[in-house]
Amino acid sequence: MTVVECVPNFSEGRRPEVVDEIVAAIAAVPGVHVLDRQSDAAHNRSVVTFAGPAEAAAEAAFGGVAAAARLIDLNVHEGAHPRFGAADVVPFVPLEDDDMAMCVAAAHELGARIAAELRIPVYFYEAAARREARRGLAVVREGGFEGLREAIGREPGRAPDEGPPRLHPTAGAVAVGARAPLVAYNVDLESDDLALARTIATAVRERDGGLPCVKAIGLALDDGVQVSMNLTDHRVTSMAAAYAAVAERAAAAGVLVRRSEVVGLLPEAALVGVARETLRASGLTQAQVLESRILDLVLAGEGEGGAS
Amino acid sequence: MTVVECVPNFSEGRRPEVVDEIVAAIAAVPGVHVLDRQSDAAHNRSVVTFAGPAEAAAEAAFGGVAAAARLIDLNVHEGAHPRFGAADVVPFVPLEDDDMAMCVAAAHELGARIAAELRIPVYFYEAAARREARRGLAVVREGGFEGLREAIGREPGRAPDEGPPRLHPTAGAVAVGARAPLVAYNVDLESDDLALARTIATAVRERDGGLPCVKAIGLALDDGVQVSMNLTDHRVTSMAAAYAAVAERAAAAGVLVRRSEVVGLLPEAALVGVARETLRASGLTQAQVLESRILDLVLAGEGEGGAS
Numbered sequence: 001m002t003v004v005e006c007v008p009n010f011s012e013g014r015r016p017e018v019v020d021e022i023v024a025a026i027a028a029v030p031g032v033h034v035l036d037r038q039s040d041a042a043h044n045r046s047v048v049t050f051a052g053p054a055e056a057a058a059e060a061a062f063g064g065v066a067a068a069a070r071l072i073d074l075n076v077h078e079g080a081h082p083r084f085g086a087a088d089v090v091p092f093v094p095l096e097d098d099d100m101a102m103c104v105a106a107a108h109e110l111g112a113r114i115a116a117e118l119r120i121p122v123y124f125y126e127a128a129a130r131r132e133a134r135r136g137l138a139v140v141r142e143g144g145f146e147g148l149r150e151a152i153g154r155e156p157g158r159a160p161d162e163g164p165p166r167l168h169p170t171a172g173a174v175a176v177g178a179r180a181p182l183v184a185y186n187v188d189l190e191s192d193d194l195a196l197a198r199t200i201a202t203a204v205r206e207r208d209g210g211l212p213c214v215k216a217i218g219l220a221l222d223d224g225v226q227v228s229m230n231l232t233d234h235r236v237t238s239m240a241a242a243y244a245a246v247a248e249r250a251a252a253a254g255v256l257v258r259r260s261e262v263v264g265l266l267p268e269a270a271l272v273g274v275a276r277e278t279l280r281a282s283g284l285t286q287a288q289v290l291e292s293r294i295l296d297l298v299l300a301g302e303g304e305g306g307a308s
Numbered sequence: 309m310t311v312v313e314c315v316p317n318f319s320e321g322r323r324p325e326v327v328d329e330i331v332a333a334i335a336a337v338p339g340v341h342v343l344d345r346q347s348d349a350a351h352n353r354s355v356v357t358f359a360g361p362a363e364a365a366a367e368a369a370f371g372g373v374a375a376a377a378r379l380i381d382l383n384v385h386e387g388a389h390p391r392f393g394a395a396d397v398v399p400f401v402p403l404e405d406d407d408m409a410m411c412v413a414a415a416h417e418l419g420a421r422i423a424a425e426l427r428i429p430v431y432f433y434e435a436a437a438r439r440e441a442r443r444g445l446a447v448v449r450e451g452g453f454e455g456l457r458e459a460i461g462r463e464p465g466r467a468p469d470e471g472p473p474r475l476h477p478t479a480g481a482v483a484v485g486a487r488a489p490l491v492a493y494n495v496d497l498e499s500d501d502l503a504l505a506r507t508i509a510t511a512v513r514e515r516d517g518g519l520p521c522v523k524a525i526g527l528a529l530d531d532g533v534q535v536s537m538n539l540t541d542h543r544v545t546s547m548a549a550a551y552a553a554v555a556e557r558a559a560a561a562g563v564l565v566r567r568s569e570v571v572g573l574l575p576e577a578a579l580v581g582v583a584r585e586t587l588r589a590s591g592l593t594q595a596q597v598l599e600s601r602i603l604d605l606v607l608a609g610e611g612e613g614g615a616s
Binding site for chain 2: 033262267
């Protein structure tokens with residue numbers, strides 16, 4: 001029994017009763033467990049994190065998308081965050097290293113169902129992309145709800161992967177994807193030098209020739225400065241490697257690391273990766289972790305229970 | 309819902325059918341999952357590892373103790389390992405840092421039940437000890453079945469914490485305890501110098517004034533030498549601290565670390581500890597680990613299912 005994570009983003013962050021209803025639709029599917037929900041009023045957007053066996057997760061995601069389509073009207077939605085759908089993005093995330101193919105299959109199945117049953121156009125992105133150009137979410141979502149409304153039927157390059165060649169009048173479109181678990185990881189420096197944090201961010205991020213699968217910006221904090229990173233695939237660049245890259249460059253400028261922090265959740269595999277690298281423990285596997293072993297046994301038992 | 313581990317040791321390692329029956333009694337409790345079982349013929353002893361919510365774990369442990377008492381007669385038991393009971397030791401082990409009190413409570417509840425229902429004398433040890441002198445298992449078990457048979461009713465210091473002041477005629481006594489999870493952790497050196505490995509082992513182990521909660525010996529391997537450690541409380545001395553202590557002393561002798569390894573299972577909390585120390589991420593908690601979060605939710609759901 002393999003559990004996957006799903007992290008849908010919905011274009012509603014100000015009406016808790018609407019988010020409640022979306023979350024309830026997700027949580028109603030047996031075997032699915034809602035891990036987290038966060039609403040941002042400025043972005044007018046909510047992020048729900050849930051987990052379950054792949055098939056149950058796809059079922060739950062469909063329930064969430066359908067509820068969002070019923071309750072959210074993008075014509076009256078205002079918020080700082082780019083968006084083109086009531087359910088805006090729905091990424092499936094493998095927890096163990098081997099399960100990406102299963103997540104891609106779940107994304108494709110969900111996309112077909114959204115198109116068929118809800119008549120909402122669907123775009124597949126990242127590992128689920130059917131066109132190489134659509135791997136990046138920014139490309140898929142370019143122009144947002146208002147921009148895509150015009151382009152979708154006119155520009156062949158903007159036609160959806162599934163569903164009608166026009167936006168849903170109120171729910172817009174949905175981007176459905178599969179991606180490695182993202183780790184939001186920040187390294188704070190013992191310094192007020194924002195320029196230094198920005199220089200280090202530029203040096204370590206992939207876009208500017210730094211570490212693969214690292215996005216980074218420099219930020220000012222109340223008590224110093226921060227290199228704020230997203231590790232988009234911790235198997236490629238681990239927290240330990242990102243930390244070392246920042247610490248080394250800071251040290252070259254005579255600055256120490258104050259602390260580092262993980263924002264939100266992280267997969268156990270990312271911790272195994274840190275131990276492997278920092279302790280030269282290359283043989284360490286997730287199968288040795290008690291919680292992982294117990295979770296596998298419990299989920300297998302839950303599966304049996306559900307079948308009987 | 310909090311899951312704890314329990315690692316009972318039974319005085320039977322030669323008759324698999326007896327161990328089968330003991331394990332079956334443990335596994336029969338809903339919510340309990342048997343993770344591992346190992347039998348040693350020379351020691352004539354078996355170790356069962358299982359996990360579950362504390363109450364279910366105590367129920368399962370009672371089932372295992374009762375089965376052992378029914379099936380094992382210490383009067384005819386021979387084996388190299390010290391022992392005084394058919395079920396010899398029953399330690400509860402917290403997986404998360406805050407759950408030691410819950411494990412102590414489970415141990416006390418189990419001990420009272422063993423005394424009342426099976427009429428076997430019970431001694432509490434380690435974190436569950438009611439007398440400071442009984443923290444160490446060796447003190448509690450001194451003399452084994454044969455020695456305690458005489459002493460238990462005669463020496464006030466050997467009176468049990470629960471139950472009758474005489475050994476059960478065939479099942480002896482039981483030591484019930486609570487302890488931190490043990491991590492078997494080895495650091496291999498790029499060297500054939502066994503004396504160096506032994507010197508480092510002596511320097512880092514608690515017994516000789518080294519790191520607290522560390523046991524260590526130096527060993528020769530096929531491809532080098534090893535400092536083989538038991539970390540008896542990774543919250544006190546983490547794998548990262550143990551690694552650093554060994555690596556530092558090896559470096560002083562001009563020797564590099566080849567690799568390190570964890571033997572068997574380790575708790576997720578030990579990996580969180582490594583990340584905290586090596587990445588200066590002191591704010592990182594196990595509640596941020598996806599698998600931990602999912603396991604808590606799944607077990608809570610399992611609990612509901614069991615009650616309905």
